[in-house]
Amino acid sequence: MSGHVEAGPTSTGTATAGLVPAVAAAGVTKRFAGGVVANDRVSFDARRGEVHALLGENGAGKTTLCNILTGLYRPDEGEVQVNGSPARLHSPHEAQRAGIFMVHQHLSLVDSLTVAENVVLGWSRHRGLRYSPRQVEAEIAEIAARYRMQVDPRARIWQLSLGERQRIDILKALYRDATILILDEPTTVLTPSETEQLFSSVREMVAAGRSVVFISHKLPEVLAIANRITILRKGRSVTTVDAAGVDARELARLMVGHDMPAGRVRRAANGSGAAPADQRGVLELESVCADGDFGVQVLRDVSLSVRPGEIVGIAGVAGNGQRELAEVIAGLRSHTRGTVRVDGSELRGGDPRAAINRGIAYVPEDRMGTGVSPSLSVTENLLLKSYRRDAPHAGPLLMMDRADTQSLALMEQFDIRTRGPHALVRQLSGGNVQKVVLARELSSQPRVLVAASPARGLDVGATEYVHGVLVDTARRGVGILLISEDLDEIVELSDRIAVLYEGRIVGIVDAAQASYEQLGMMMAGAA
Amino acid sequence: MNTDLIVAIVVSAIAYGTPLVLAGLGELLTERSGVLNLGVEGMMLMGAVTGFFVSQQLGGPGWAVLIVAMIVAAGAGGLMALIHAFLSITVRVNQIVSGLALTIFAGAVGLSSYVGQVWGIGGQHGLHQLNRVDLLGLGELPVVGPILFDQDPFVYLSWGLVVLVAWYLYRTRFGLYLRAVGESPRSADAMGINVTRYRYVHTVVGGALAGLGGAYFTLAIAPIWTDGLTAGAGWIAIALVIFAFWRPDVLLIGAYLFGALSSLGFTLQAHGVQMPSEFFSSLPYLMTVVVLAGASTTLARRRIGTPASLGVPYAREEG
Numbered sequence: 001m002s003g004h005v006e007a008g009p010t011s012t013g014t015a016t017a018g019l020v021p022a023v024a025a026a027g028v029t030k031r032f033a034g035g036v037v038a039n040d041r042v043s044f045d046a047r048r049g050e051v052h053a054l055l056g057e058n059g060a061g062k063t064t065l066c067n068i069l070t071g072l073y074r075p076d077e078g079e080v081q082v083n084g085s086p087a088r089l090h091s092p093h094e095a096q097r098a099g100i101f102m103v104h105q106h107l108s109l110v111d112s113l114t115v116a117e118n119v120v121l122g123w124s125r126h127r128g129l130r131y132s133p134r135q136v137e138a139e140i141a142e143i144a145a146r147y148r149m150q151v152d153p154r155a156r157i158w159q160l161s162l163g164e165r166q167r168i169d170i171l172k173a174l175y176r177d178a179t180i181l182i183l184d185e186p187t188t189v190l191t192p193s194e195t196e197q198l199f200s201s202v203r204e205m206v207a208a209g210r211s212v213v214f215i216s217h218k219l220p221e222v223l224a225i226a227n228r229i230t231i232l233r234k235g236r237s238v239t240t241v242d243a244a245g246v247d248a249r250e251l252a253r254l255m256v257g258h259d260m261p262a263g264r265v266r267r268a269a270n271g272s273g274a275a276p277a278d279q280r281g282v283l284e285l286e287s288v289c290a291d292g293d294f295g296v297q298v299l300r301d302v303s304l305s306v307r308p309g310e311i312v313g314i315a316g317v318a319g320n321g322q323r324e325l326a327e328v329i330a331g332l333r334s335h336t337r338g339t340v341r342v343d344g345s346e347l348r349g350g351d352p353r354a355a356i357n358r359g360i361a362y363v364p365e366d367r368m369g370t371g372v373s374p375s376l377s378v379t380e381n382l383l384l385k386s387y388r389r390d391a392p393h394a395g396p397l398l399m400m401d402r403a404d405t406q407s408l409a410l411m412e413q414f415d416i417r418t419r420g421p422h423a424l425v426r427q428l429s430g431g432n433v434q435k436v437v438l439a440r441e442l443s444s445q446p447r448v449l450v451a452a453s454p455a456r457g458l459d460v461g462a463t464e465y466v467h468g469v470l471v472d473t474a475r476r477g478v479g480i481l482l483i484s485e486d487l488d489e490i491v492e493l494s495d496r497i498a499v500l501y502e503g504r505i506v507g508i509v510d511a512a513q514a515s516y517e518q519l520g521m522m523m524a525g526a527a
Numbered sequence: 528m529n530t531d532l533i534v535a536i537v538v539s540a541i542a543y544g545t546p547l548v549l550a551g552l553g554e555l556l557t558e559r560s561g562v563l564n565l566g567v568e569g570m571m572l573m574g575a576v577t578g579f580f581v582s583q584q585l586g587g588p589g590w591a592v593l594i595v596a597m598i599v600a601a602g603a604g605g606l607m608a609l610i611h612a613f614l615s616i617t618v619r620v621n622q623i624v625s626g627l628a629l630t631i632f633a634g635a636v637g638l639s640s641y642v643g644q645v646w647g648i649g650g651q652h653g654l655h656q657l658n659r660v661d662l663l664g665l666g667e668l669p670v671v672g673p674i675l676f677d678q679d680p681f682v683y684l685s686w687g688l689v690v691l692v693a694w695y696l697y698r699t700r701f702g703l704y705l706r707a708v709g710e711s712p713r714s715a716d717a718m719g720i721n722v723t724r725y726r727y728v729h730t731v732v733g734g735a736l737a738g739l740g741g742a743y744f745t746l747a748i749a750p751i752w753t754d755g756l757t758a759g760a761g762w763i764a765i766a767l768v769i770f771a772f773w774r775p776d777v778l779l780i781g782a783y784l785f786g787a788l789s790s791l792g793f794t795l796q797a798h799g800v801q802m803p804s805e806f807f808s809s810l811p812y813l814m815t816v817v818v819l820a821g822a823s824t825t826l827a828r829r830r831i832g833t834p835a836s837l838g839v840p841y842a843r844e845e846g
């Protein structure tokens with residue numbers, strides 16, 4: 001072969017420039033404590049001058065894979081190759097020396113330091129002890145100008161917007177002259193115009209011969225920026241495709257898989273016994289808007305109704321407003337516009353006690369933090385809501401005997417397995433903790449149950465039990481809003497399925513007829 | 528008040544403030560890395576007792592003996608801090624518990640008192656004491672002479688250390704990395720900074736400085752050993768770090784303020800001012816309470832300077 005084909009850093013910006021991949025994972029397996037196999041023999045390779053997308057739902061193993069590429073985790077099996085040869089990446093430092101830099105989903109910035117200080121963290125262009133702010137600031141200004149980024153090197157991180165912060169993390173990579181840049185879901189925090197800016201920076205970087213590994217679960221984005229796409233599903237790399245040769249429909253199908261796993265049935269298919277469609281909803285939301293933790297609007301005009309005895313599933317990729325939606329209904333977050341009605345009359349926002357009094361029960365996603373008080377006993381946790389006037393324990397004194405008797409009954413009813421009512425909740429397994437939450441919430445005879453990822457992290461048996469409780473509860477006429485990222489769970493249990501994407505309900509479908517492909521398209525913003 | 532009295536107050540403020548400067552700087556470095564060390568008092572006592580013991584045992588020229596004694600005292604403090612580092616960084620036990628345990632273990636009724644008895648140095652009169660050195664021959668100048676130019680070597684050392692620590696923190700790469708580790712260990716880790724190493728090094732150095740601060744009592748202030756002679760200086764040093772918003776320059780001023788309060792009683796008495804001595808000896812502790820209470824409220828509101836990860840162990844979430 002002639003020695004003329006050489007893909008130097010400046011030679012070209014096309015995807016086929018490098019014959020040897022810049023970075024590759026070969027049969028990477030990573031297991032976590034508790035038996036989770038986050039990566040199962042994953043392989044992919046990114047060429048020089050290429051944007052290579054890793055596409056997959058939440059929990060598909062994208063972040064884990066990248067943490068392995070950057071030396072944060074070590075693979076249990078398989079290896080990482082840089083420029084064709086096996087690389088020893090035992091720390092982020094070694095990965096940086098090999099030219100790999102990752103912009104983490106939760107950004108790696110120190111809030112109280114300046115932009116310049118953050119950029120030189122762990123790696124400086126200058127040898128020696130001294131840190132000269134002025135010199136670094138000048139270098140940063142120069143890089144920023146070259147890549148047309150607006151950056152004030154003296155600003156402190158906490159003064160910047162999320163989009164600006166991300167730019168600083170990318171700047172770090174450029175300052176280090178990284179040849180392989182990994183972006184983990186970079187657009188989740190960006191406005192559309194910031195996303196456009198990011199994309200033009202990315203294009204500029206690959207044009208200069210760098211490689212970008214772009215992680216996302218949004219189809220339009222991936223199609224817009226990537227040269228090739230590797231799809232991850234449940235820890236496995238399904239396939240790698242050329243972006244030019246696929247459409248959103250095909251990608252959605254690859255991403256969420258085919259259809260219901262064998263042996264599971266859709267509850268909706270057997271007729272669920274929900275109230276007829278013309279009956280008034282027990283929970284109704286009308287054009288509800290709400291802001292997220294950073295003050296930006298995350299719920300936009302959400303309208304929804306749950307009838308007695310009905311399970312309405314909220315599908316969507318995490319971070320599209322699910323948590324905020326649950327919190328608004330439970331009274332933990334005020335809505336900025338619209339109305340929430342229970343049994344036809346309006347519910348005041350931001351008042352959890354009002355929500356409880358109106359019969360709203362809440363099984364939060366954050367089980368240990370919001371759901372229970374881990375250092376209290378089972379009995380004490382079951383008592384937490386009994387300040388209500390109609391509760392058996394009204395009054396200032398705790399009748400521990402009566403409480404224990406009652407909690408023994410609940411433990412029996414909900415199959416909570418512990419050494420007794422005085423066991424501390426933090427000593428229980430995840431499934432038993434969730435049963436404590438369900439027991440407390442359902443013993444108050446609610447009208448509405450909001451359940452957020454109720455089976456997350458539970459083993460098969462506990463998951464089945466929790467699902468059974470939800471179905472029984474619906475049968476007794478309670479309206480259930482089931483929020484979950486697990487599409488199988490949603491399809492299996494729901495009567496109707498609403499899909500949240502970027503804070504909007506992009507569609508409501510009948511669960512008996514819903515296809516995975518259609519739901520996947522809506523979840524990825526492609527419908 | 529006459530000038531003499533003021534000079535006397537400042538000079539004794541510096542004398543009593545110097546162990547606080549040393550131990551405070553140590554705690555400042557430790558806390559900047561995100562580790563809270565409540566064992567300072569115990570480490571000071573161990574420094575005081577081992578330093579004194581070595582100075583009583585060794586022969587040779589006085590200055591050499593004192594230098595070796597200081598090094599051994601720093602080593603004793605550093606060794607104890609190593610235990611704290613191991614417990615709080617590697618084993619990740621609660622840092623408050625580990626620090627308190629070390630103070631109790633080494634404290635006035637613990638190890639320091641025990642080795643003092645075993646070594647039999649309790650009633651001894653010291654053979655060596657650090658003297659004032661008139662470095663530039665300017666000690667005779669009015670007012671500034673006795674304050675700036677006629678101090679013992681510990682004091683000059685402490686001034687040098689304040690400058691060094693400030694320069695290290697704000698003008699060197701490693702100081703920058705240290706601040707990052709204390710603020711956000713996860714980010715620092717992702718940037719390739721060895722969080723564990725930074726925490727270990729600064730905890731041990733912090734303990735060594737506490738040991739040195741303790742040795743100041745037995746090698747400079749008064750060459751005798753009695754159980755618990757640091758009398759809570761370690762706790763004051765911890766309060767000082769908060770008072771100083773984790774800044775070495777403010778810490779120096781704060782230490783002298785506390786030093787002035789500690790010594791005001793004697794100084795005034797020596798100059799013929801009559802006041803109940805109990806009142807004066809309680810002043811520094813009263814001030815500690817005020818500072819801690821005040822700082823915790825303003826800190827709660829604005830978090831000035833507190834290293835964000837202070838007291839929180841770090842582990843990569845790898846299973």
Ligand SMILES: Nc1ncnc2c1ncn2[C@@H]1O[C@H](COP(=O)(O)OP(=O)(O)O)[C@@H](O)[C@H]1O
Pocket residue numbers: 032033036037038056057058059060061062063064065844845846
């Ligand atoms: N540190 C960890 N310990 C245990 N399990 C983990 C850890 N990190 C991730 N997981 C699990 O591994 C799987 C893949 O997670 P992740 O790589 O974060 O997915 P993605 O980035 O595609 O959303 C998930 O089931 C997640 O719960």
Ligand SMILES: [Mg+2]
Pocket residue numbers: 062063064105
């Ligand atoms: Mg992820």
